[in-house]
Amino acid sequence: MISGCIFIDSSDRKELLEYMRQTAKQKLALQIIDRLKTAYPNSGCSLTYNEAWKLLVSVRLAAQCTDARVNIVVEKLYEKFPTMEAIASASVDEIEEIVRPCGLGKSKAKDIVACMNDLIERFDGKVPDEMELLLSLPGVGRKSANLVLGDIYGKPAIVTDTHCIRLVNRMGLVNGITEPHKVEKELWKIIPAEEGNAFCHRLVDHGREICTARTKPYCDKCVLEDICKKNIAK
Numbered sequence: 001m002i003s004g005c006i007f008i009d010s011s012d013r014k015e016l017l018e019y020m021r022q023t024a025k026q027k028l029a030l031q032i033i034d035r036l037k038t039a040y041p042n043s044g045c046s047l048t049y050n051e052a053w054k055l056l057v058s059v060r061l062a063a064q065c066t067d068a069r070v071n072i073v074v075e076k077l078y079e080k081f082p083t084m085e086a087i088a089s090a091s092v093d094e095i096e097e098i099v100r101p102c103g104l105g106k107s108k109a110k111d112i113v114a115c116m117n118d119l120i121e122r123f124d125g126k127v128p129d130e131m132e133l134l135l136s137l138p139g140v141g142r143k144s145a146n147l148v149l150g151d152i153y154g155k156p157a158i159v160t161d162t163h164c165i166r167l168v169n170r171m172g173l174v175n176g177i178t179e180p181h182k183v184e185k186e187l188w189k190i191i192p193a194e195e196g197n198a199f200c201h202r203l204v205d206h207g208r209e210i211c212t213a214r215t216k217p218y219c220d221k222c223v224l225e226d227i228c229k230k231n232i233a234k
């Protein structure tokens with residue numbers, strides 16, 4: 001009996017290896033999603049808002065600022081300018097005076113006033129539900145657009161903030177990628193579309209409580225201790 005031999009050329013081998021790597025990451029991603037679901041059943045956006053346009057305001061203010069501070073500042077903002085129209089008609093200086101505690105006051109105020117004007121003029125006051133249209137608004141990047149798509153419209157979304165980027169690298173879901181758009185692209189390959197939004201909210205909670213940035217991560221208290229690449233590599 002002649003035993004069979006299969007010859008694989010180098011480009012096929014590369015493809016096969018890549019396929020195996022992706023499959024392993026998909027499997028790991030599903031395990032992580034499941035465990036984080038159990039650990040953080042109620043994760044959600046920590047910015048407070050009751051209308052879609054207010055989420056756009058908050059997320060612009062949240063750049064390099066804590067969500068807790070943004071929540072305090074927007075209360076003051078809406079006391080004086082309670083509607084989209086009121087903000088659109090305000091001067092940049094007036095808005096800047098209120099949002100200054102969030103940092104980058106001038107540019108944030110400029111974007112917020114321009115964004116509210118755009119929403120009124122181009123979208124009849126309604127926050128759009130498509131990535132490209134959201135990205136056409138002043139001060140709205142992919143992170144904000146994904147947050148709106150996921151939280152307001154329940155569409156597939158992956159929000160790559162600093163917690164997400166730090167954690168998915170540590171866990172081994174991406175390898176040494178820190179550019180937000182590239183991380184998003186990699187995660188789309190391995191995270192089921194319907195899980196992306198909630199997964200990212202859970203990463204934020206996990207990043208604040210356990211897999212912290214400023215201290216050493218508390219791996220001994222982590223529900224991913226036995227499957228996380230960083231912990232296994234110790």
Ligand code: SF4
Binds near residue numbers: 223225228
């Ligand atoms: S095991 Fe450690 S490094 Fe990995 S996710 Fe948990 S806390 Fe972070």
